[in-house]
Amino acid sequence: MRRRPFTVLLLPALALGLSLAGAMLAAPRPAEAEEFITVASTTSTENSGLFGHLLPLFQAQSGIEVRVVALGTGQAMRVAERGDADVLFVHHRASELKFVEQGHGVGRREVMYNDFVLVGPRADPAGVAGTRDAAAAFARIAQAKAPFASRGDDSGTHKAERAVWKSAGLAPDGARDPWYRETGSGMGATLNTAAAMDAYALADRGTWLGFRNKGGLVVVVEGDPVLFNPYGVILVNPARHPHVKAAAGQRFIDWLVSPAGQSAIAGFKVGGAQVFFPDAK
Amino acid sequence: MTELRGAFAQALALIGGADPSLVEIVLLTVQVSFSAVLLATAIALPLGGALALYRFPGRRGLVVLLNALMGLPPVVAGLAVYLLLSRSGALGAWGLLFTPGAMIAAQCVLVTPIVAALSRQVLEDLWAEYAEQLRSLGAGRARAIATLVWEGRHALLTAVLAGFGRAIAEVGAVLIVGGNIAHHTRVMTTAIALETSKGDLALALGLGMLLIGMSIVVNASAYLLKEYAQVRYG
Amino acid sequence: MAESAVKLQEPRAAAPATPGGPLAVAPAGREGRTAPAGNGEAEILPLECRDVSYAAGGQALVQGLTFRLEPGRRTVLLGPNGAGKSLTLRLCHGLLAPSRGSVRWLGPGAAQASARQAMVFQRPVLLRRSALANVVYALAVRGVPRRRRRTLAEDALALTGLLPLARRQARVLSGGEQQRLALARAWALRPQVLFLDEPTASLDPAAARAVEEAIGAIHRAGTAIVLTTHDLGQAQRLADDVLFLHRGRLLEQAPAAAFFAGPATPQARAFLRGELVL
Structure with a gap:
């Protein structure tokens, strides 16, 4: 019992840690938006920091939180095909057109290129x-x-x-x-x-x-x-996947191709250089 | 060596700075892995106990399977949970994919075999010592398992810690089912993977050191607890 | 059975009820048989073993055991190491099933037999909790209502002189204290029969004496005692009846006085002379 003062403290400390962790589990997560959509996109948009720049602007304006799952274009398309995302935002025109043709997505819009x-x-x-x-x-x-x-x-x-x-x-x-x-x-x-x-x-x-x-x-x-590397954005077909948040997803798409969204894209710079060039028609 | 030095500086700066987005990641990491281990333990202890105390056909096969699953590749576990939780999967209606809940499920799948296999061993040894006494007192199997779990709680803590170590260090499964979504499903390991892919090796290594530090704190607490218990309970 | 512990026990034909209820331990030195402890419940004894054999790995460890255990008696299973004493005890207690033959409780309470017996092992298996909690645990397993466990546990600890150590961790008690705690735990269950397997084998003389005293107190409260030992002195101090086992066979069964005065078999004679019996 020579280390008694220490060991006596240890148990309550552990108990406290456990209850804190428990409380964390029970507590609602802060900064949770009322509504959110899931966007399957590519590592190029996420890693460059474009989404970090765009999403807060969109959320401030719409109240919709955008959760981005960044994958390769092929993988992102398969995630969207299974209905695990609301919006697909990738860069391979031929695949995108095929995606829409096969009925996985609707309303493809061109957004930008790099x-x-x-x-x-x-x-x-x-x-x-x-x-x-x-x-x-x-x-x-x-x-x-x-x-x-x-x-x-x-x-x-x-x-x-x-x-x-x-x-x-x-x-x-x-x-x-x-x-x-x-x-x-x-x-x-x-x-x-x-x-x-x-x-x-x-x-x-x-x-x-x-x-x-x-x-x-x-x-x-x-x-x-x-x-030349054009990016397209597609709403996952709500007729095929009824749980898709079509309204919120469409708002995100509409915003991206709106003047506000386009100028936000143009305003994103890495090391002072513009990276993505808006070209919505 | 410059990377290592940079990493140390980064790790210190990260801890010192208490950057809110880092705090968020650390909290989510602990929350997800803690919940997963809690859930896995709730499943694994009765399972390990049943395997230790009951004799039934197929028991040996189950034990071998559990031992083999201790080495289950995280990516495989992640893929299985992904297919299950995907909107096109069996449990798609729950809408759990790309949420912390999905990450907890995936880690739980990884951790349960570890805790179950290790606790089976612990409980089997205890049962050899306690069996006659408990049967003499009239305790049924279920009660005996509960008693042995409590008697072996300090040894079982090691099994649970092994599970926790696996959960918190794992990246393949949580990346697939969580999606590494910023502010939502980004944990230490997926953040490390992301920073590595951005080429920020120092930051990635700094985060890694922080993760190791957390792991050390958890294990040291458990070790001290066990030592203390040995002196106190004999 | 816990409910019954406070009731006055039924008067029995063989012996008058102990005044003051079952918790009152009969005055020291009182001889003879009293009613079984702590119950107005039907007696489970006698226990009849008929032609009992037990084999393991193709080898017969005990063979052809036939004997009866009567209520209120102290029976000592005596014999050299390896005679099959512990095995016989486990067969009686129901921890092992005989390979052949039958072990049957013949009393009117036979249906409740397993709930009305207890056993103390050579090496006590105590739980990693306080002395008091060890006894409370046993009571909980037997379904004693929560509010009554504490009192019953403290009574049992008092009987074995362990009340001052109630809060101590069981596993850090001395060997003798641990064995007394195992006795207290068994006694708290108010068994009609208490089996003890070499309860003092690993204890020093003073601790062994304390354990024997506790066994005596439990017996005076009405519990039948069945004990294995290879210690002649202990057998003489404790036995009403002796069952002498040798190489897995029951060679003699007799009242203690008769057995010690004139054993019938050469093996028993040799054993009593302290010779190495093989």
């Missing part, structure tokens, strides 16, 4: 810096067998990257081409990989600008029209 950039090591072993022709640059990387880190995750960025390869007449395959590395993960993880192994990678500009672990990577190719 662009992809090819990043690579400053030493530029494939010698692609300076060109604006993405396909030519990709062909040169393949020729030099310079390491290239691909998302490999069926995301919008991955689909855009495959499109560029295709336009260069190539179809690199990780199994056959050891320089082509599929990370199977998000943009950030892929950039981390590229930074670690001095590889080239295709990235959306928003994520790139916000990315903190650039290492020796720099932008080597940008400005090619094929790198």
Whole structure:
């Protein structure tokens, strides 16, 4: 019993901790909005900080809380297909059109675009810096067998990257081409990989600008029209999923394409640079 | 090494700054994992007790299954819970997906086998010592399980802590079923994953250190409690 | 049975009711048999074992045991180590089922037999809680109403001289105190039969003496005692009847005085002489 004063204190302290935790469980969570919608979106919008900028503005105006689940475009679409989101906000036009065509979503609107950039090591072993022709640059990387880190995750960025390869007449395959590395993960993880192994990678500009672990990577190719990256927003079809919060979801969509929403998008800057360009029609 | 030094600085700054969004994440982390472990314990102790005290066909298979499930990959547990809670799934009508409730369910699935398998061992050993006495007093099996749980509470605490450690450190399952929604389902581990994907390795590591610190505090309290109990209760 | 503990017990043909009710322990030194403790309930004894055998792993550990235990008596199962004494006790108490033969309670209260007996083990198994709480627990398991548990528990602790230690943690008591607590716990249940398996085997002489005194007090309150021991002195001090076991067989059953004066078998004679009996 030599440590009596201490041990005597210990039990009440633990009891207090437990009851505090219990009280936390019972207490309603603060700052819970009256109404909320779930938006399945992409890592590029979330990681760049765009939603952090937009959502408070929308909530102040509408009282609706927006909960964003950030996934790759392919995964986000599957989540929306299962009815687990109210709104889909992604960037791969062909898939989006198919999504609507198959009846999963309604009322697709174009919201904004940004662009992809090819990043690579400053030493530029494939010698692609300076060109604006993405396909030519990709062909040169393949020729030099310079390491290239691909998302490999069926995301919008991955689909855009495959499109560029295709336009260069190539179809690199990780199994056959050891320089082509599929990370199977998000943009950030892929950039981390590229930074670690001095590889080239295709990235959306928003994520790139916000990315903190650039290492020796720099932008080597940008400005090619094929790198244009449009974002669309779609309401998940309430006829198919009756629980979808159609009214609130539609308000969010309407706001995004309204002058207020469009100027909010234009006003979002990373390191002083505008990242997303509103183009709602 | 610069990352590590940066991480230490970040961890200290995070703790010192008591940033409200960090406090929110820490509270949610504790809340989710604590609830999951509480729920799992409520399921696992009777289950472990039943496996320790009852003999029935298939018992051995169940024990092996439980032991195997201790190593259940979190992503698999998360996927299973996702499919169940998805609007298109069996329990979709509950609307639990992408809520802390779904995260609690997923962690509960991960933790229950751990607590059940470890407590079965503890209770089986205790039963060997107490069986005759309790039967002589006329205690039924259910009562015996309750008594053994109370008698073994300090050893069982270790089992529960092992479960808590798994729950709080797990990222794969809560990411899938919680969605890592800011201010809503973002916990320490998913925040770490997010900061890593943003390339902010120092912040990610700082959060990681905070998580380790929390884990140490919980385990140290339990250790001291156990030591104290040993002296007091013999 | 708890309800009945406050009632005056029914007068019995064999012995008059103890005045003052069952909780009143008969004055020390009073000889002979009194009514069973703490009940106006029907007696469960006698216990009849008929041709009882118990085998484990294909090996017969006790064989062909036939005997009767009568109410109010103190029966000592005597014999060398490995004779099957503890096993026989467990068969009587119902912790083990015989491989062959029958163990039957013949008294009018036989249906309630399991609720009206208790056992104290060689090494007491105490719960990790206070001495008092250990006794209260046993009462709770037997369904005694909450409000009565405390009083009954304190009475039992008083009987075994443990009342001053009621608040102490059971597991940190000395060996002798622990065994007395196990006795108090058993006694609180007001059993008609109390089985004791080598209750003093691991105790020093002073502690053993305290335990024997507690057993005596319990018996004087009317409980039949069935005890195993390999300690001759203890057998002589406590036994009314002796069952002498040897290698899993019952060789002798006799009143204690007769047994100790003139054992009938060479094995018992050797055992009484203190020779190593194999």
